Amino acid sequence: MLKRTTYLSHSYGKPNSWTLASYEDAGGYRGVRKALSMTREQVIDEAKRAHIRGRGGAGFDCGTKWSFMPKESKKPCYLVVNADEGEPGTFKDRTIMEMNPHALVEGCIIGAYGIGAHAAYIYVRDELHLSKERLWGAIKEARARGYLGRNPFGKDYAMDVFVHTGAGAYICGEETSLLNSLEGKRGEPRLKPPFPAQYGAFGCPTTVNNVETIAIMPSVFDFGGDAFSQLSELHPFNDGGARLFGVSGHVKRPGIYEAAVGLTLRELIYDLGGGILDDRKMIGVIPGGSSCPVHLPDEIVNVPNDPRFAPYNGKSILDLPLGVDTFRNAGGMLGTCCAMVLSDAVDPVLALHNLVRFYKHESCGQCTPCREGCGWVDRILNKIVSGTATMEELDEISEIASNIMGNTICAFGDGAATPMLAFIRKYRKSFEDYVKTGGKNQTQRLAL
């Protein structure tokens, strides 16, 4: 159900929306006052009641993640905010950092207090220079006002926030790789366990949260956790609140739209995104960043064993509310909720070719299945596109992808294998046509 909200995006497009004055005019720094009047345990409980599922793609409940942090720790604890936004198709965190940076700073104070940390690091990818500038600006304003420092809002709880910069590596969006990068090392993912809550940044207990997850916290505490969760149509799925939805690719009005959780892909693409560019037919949509499986528009929801799916079974996947568990159970993945839309002007073979080149380029090279597999599939796709591949090679793609899946240290391998498997299965005929005709029947283009 389409229900527009403006918790994060109220200031988007307004002049000087990134300043403290403008943020406080709009009711900023109210939530943190409430949070700091609670105990740590109460803060975590309030966050749990809001059912904020991680906005970075994995969809883990934020309050629950916070509760993994030790109650007593001899070592310092850290909050690390993952602002290494780089998943193809995803562009929501950047809008928060550029236009509403104080929401993130306020959220950092709440989150850090909840997990017992006195410092928060925001890991921003290097390319986002404007985001870093706006965040530093917000941090300096908050320090000058005493919101950060020894006694934020009169509370005896020292707190500071720092911006850390990456240097161009998609893999650093993976949390353990991000921690290595924060420590000044090569951004290679770590084995888990130990999990960051035991052994994270600098060997200390650490929670890593996505930008949007942290930036929505001021609204959660201002509004009340339970009430905030109930904004969502998926409250019964423990998937609460409002979030940013993005749509890009072949739609008339690509962009970021904020709405209550429960929005469907049809509403995102047609009501918010304005429909398909040039009124063409849609051949597929990737719901939340390139690591999610692509969906065909004629896919039908069928989850007979779960009574919560009764209202959705038999309907088109486009009419299934976008939620972490709704999509997971329906054979998809929600990811970051930033959809990429493909019209019938696109050749799906070239679309996969583009994505596999991305994964090949960004694999850190630590695990053999991912390093070799992504390169291997890329070479086969090169042959398919140039019309020199055989059917056996086409079949090899699924085999290679299945051998990457689940056999790597981090989730990058799964993220690379998922689009390979989904594209080959769902657009099998296009791939076979390429092989049979040597690519002669194809449009050879991605753009309209």
Added chain:
Amino acid sequence: MAFALSADRERELEDILSRYPNKMAACIPVLHLCQEANQNWVSDEVIAFVAARLDLSPAHVKGVVTFYTLFNQKPVGKHQVWVCQTLSCALRGSDKILEHCEKRLGCHVGGTSKDGKVTLRTAECLAACGTAPVMQVDKTYYENLSISEVDRILDRLIQS
């Protein structure tokens, strides 16, 4: 010649160090600082300098430099241009933008124009998919690009 930082940049280095519990964590921000002070590339002298200042081995610093794509291991042009080529931008015609840049600059991806003004690169997803196609010029994003817009940008760079 040994690499050194200006007094201003030395102060910035001290400020960076003050943010972290140990010196190693400053490695990436300090490399950025030094790269900017060294015509945008990381030479062996820069690596030696960073290693000495942060009490790291040069091998560690070199390892970091080679891992991340935004540390240049060779001299680059006065300006750097990155054209995003990942799916959302590709769906909106980034290949034509890239082709046009190659033609205008007279170099291929990874190369530098003959006058040394502009180094052309591709980028993997710049997180601006809603305003595709996108390119980054030094520290600035240019979004919703058209060929004529690209021409205006390149003209400015070439004349700089």
